[in-house]
Amino acid sequence: PELDRIPHPQRRVPLLGDVLGVNRRTPIQDSMRFARELGPIFRRRAFGKEFVFVWGAPLAADLADESRFAKHVGLGVANLRPLAGDGLFTAYNHEPNWQLAHDVLAPGFSREAMEGYHGMMLAVAERLTGHWDREAAAGRTVDVPGDMTKLTLETIARTGFGHDFGSFERDRPHPFVSAMVGTLTYAQRLNSVPAPLAPLMLRAAARRNAADMAHLNRTVDDLVAARRRSGGGEGDLLDRMLETAHPQTGERLSAENVRKQVITFLVAGHETTSGALSFALYYLARHPEIAARARAEVDRVWGDTERPGYDRIAKLRYVRRVLDESLRLWPTAPAFAREALQDTLLVGDHPMRRGAWALVLTPMLHRDPEVWGEDAERFDPDRFDAGAVRARPPHTFKPFGTGARACIGRQFALHEATLVLGLLLRRYDLRPDPAYRLSVTERLTVMPQGLRLGLDQRPAAA
Numbered sequence: 264p265e266l267d268r269i270p271h272p273q274r275r276v277p278l279l280g281d282v283l284g285v286n287r288r289t290p291i292q293d294s295m296r297f298a299r300e301l302g303p304i305f306r307r308r309a310f311g312k313e314f315v316f317v318w319g320a321p322l323a324a325d326l327a328d329e330s331r332f333a334k335h336v337g338l339g340v341a342n343l344r345p346l347a348g349d350g351l352f353t354a355y356n357h358e359p360n361w362q363l364a365h366d367v368l369a370p371g372f373s374r375e376a377m378e379g380y381h382g383m384m385l386a387v388a389e390r391l392t393g394h395w396d397r398e399a400a401a402g403r404t405v406d407v408p409g410d411m412t413k414l415t416l417e418t419i420a421r422t423g424f425g426h427d428f429g430s431f432e433r434d435r436p437h438p439f440v441s442a443m444v445g446t447l448t449y450a451q452r453l454n455s456v457p458a459p460l461a462p463l464m465l466r467a468a469a470r471r472n473a474a475d476m477a478h479l480n481r482t483v484d485d486l487v488a489a490r491r492r493s494g495g496g497e498g499d500l501l502d503r504m505l506e507t508a509h510p511q512t513g514e515r516l517s518a519e520n521v522r523k524q525v526i527t528f529l530v531a532g533h534e535t536t537s538g539a540l541s542f543a544l545y546y547l548a549r550h551p552e553i554a555a556r557a558r559a560e561v562d563r564v565w566g567d568t569e570r571p572g573y574d575r576i577a578k579l580r581y582v583r584r585v586l587d588e589s590l591r592l593w594p595t596a597p598a599f600a601r602e603a604l605q606d607t608l609l610v611g612d613h614p615m616r617r618g619a620w621a622l623v624l625t626p627m628l629h630r631d632p633e634v635w636g637e638d639a640e641r642f643d644p645d646r647f648d649a650g651a652v653r654a655r656p657p658h659t660f661k662p663f664g665t666g667a668r669a670c671i672g673r674q675f676a677l678h679e680a681t682l683v684l685g686l687l688l689r690r691y692d693l694r695p696d697p698a699y700r701l702s703v704t705e706r707l708t709v710m711p712q713g714l715r716l717g718l719d720q721r722p723a724a725a
């Protein structure tokens with residue numbers, strides 16, 4: 264009865280629910296379509312379960328109230344529990360390892376820590392430009408999401424764990440990446456079949472998933488064992504996980520929990536950043552006037568420094584806006600769930616019982632015409648200049664989630680991505696393929712599919 268006033272698709276199939284016209288490979292883009300039809304709050308039914316989606320700005324802002332709502336571990340996130348357990352991303356709010364790991368690892372994302380990662384981030388980015396220089400010289404186009412994934416995996420592996428996957432020396436994705444893509448895709452697919460039938464319907468996929476999980480666990484166990492043998496790195500995330508005791512309680516992470524955290528950070532630390540960079544490059548290639556403005560800023564702020572220092576990155580204000588605007592249209596972790604901590608009324612209107620939850624559909628929140636205007640679908644980085652940001656209501660831009668469980672890696676991702684966009688803009692003119700139409704692939708995250716760009720090396724950087 265609480266749901267009666269929330270619209271749902273007209274044509275419902277008995278037992279199956281709202282399955283007409285949907286594709287199990289694109290749950291987010293299907294939901295975006297429903298959102299446009301049904302308005303700021305709507306529900307979808309699948310196999311007897313009802314899911315509430317929210318995207319109107321006042322509704323999403325209310326769900327951000329931490330005194331009445333908190334993160335809900337559900338759907339895709341819950342499906343990752345067998346892999347990531349009580350690691351930071353998948354932990355239930357009440358699990359003691361969340362607070363413990365949060366307190367132990369948060370200093371790994373402080374300003375000082377980030378300054379320490381900068382040199383390594385730059386070194387990885389130079390591997391990318393080395394590869395792109397060769398492709399440009401040979402007149403070949405580059406595989407943008409593939410190469411961005413190499414870059415972001417190497418970056419988190421080296422800065423966080425002192426590990427080198429050798430991604431740029433390989434023609435095919437590293438097996439760690441294939442296994443990760445497999446588990447993310449499987450976690451998404453589990454939502455598209457009735458739970459009791461999953462073992463039957465997904466038997467082959469489940470077997471592959473077990474093999475993928477075993478591969479990820481083995482990779483991580485080897486990495487941790489190597490560190491234990493070598494007796495400590497240079498104070499990176501892995502050292503913190505293995506050696507740092509909680510400042511108040513003196514407690515440490517267990518070996519089992521360390522394994523969950525390493526997997527969590529290797530996966531959460533690269534897939535979404537790779538997508539964000541790929542979408543940004545797509546939009547830059549499509550909008551040469553915006554690319555020119557961004558490049559002019561890089562030239563001005565960096566001059567002819569070969570290797571920009573840590574403090575030169577945050578000064579790229581316009582490049583950062585390009586990134587924000589890309590994350591507005593395509594937030595690469597495209598939804599997050601919030602649950603009621605007590606019986607309450609959402610925006611004073613929709614009753615929610617304690618434990619009831621709703622999904623915030625971020626790509627639509629970021630396109631709410633009431634907030635972003637009638638041209639919300641248009642790519643325009645000026646929406647993020649300081650004045651425009653101040654004029655917007657709070658909680659209307661949420662690519663990194665909200666509250667206590669928001670993204671711990673936000674500054675890491677933004678520093679890395681801004682640095683890389685700066686380097687690429689300075690070095691290349693991007694040539695889009697005029698025939699390419701943006702196609703977005705989903706595996707809990709979103710990523711442009713089949714995006715290739717031509718490169719012209721700029722004379723100044725040659």
Ligand code: HEM
Nearest residue numbers: 351352531532535536539596599663664668670671672676
């Ligand atoms: C949490 C997005 C990069 C590690 C989250 C959440 C979002 C998000 C939306 C909240 C999920 C929820 O409420 O269920 C993104 C995006 C990124 C990015 C869009 C890049 C553009 C990173 C990086 C790292 C990271 C680089 C690590 C180095 C985490 C972790 C959590 C998290 C550990 C769980 C935090 C907690 O619950 O305590 N991220 N993220 N993320 N992210 Fe990110």
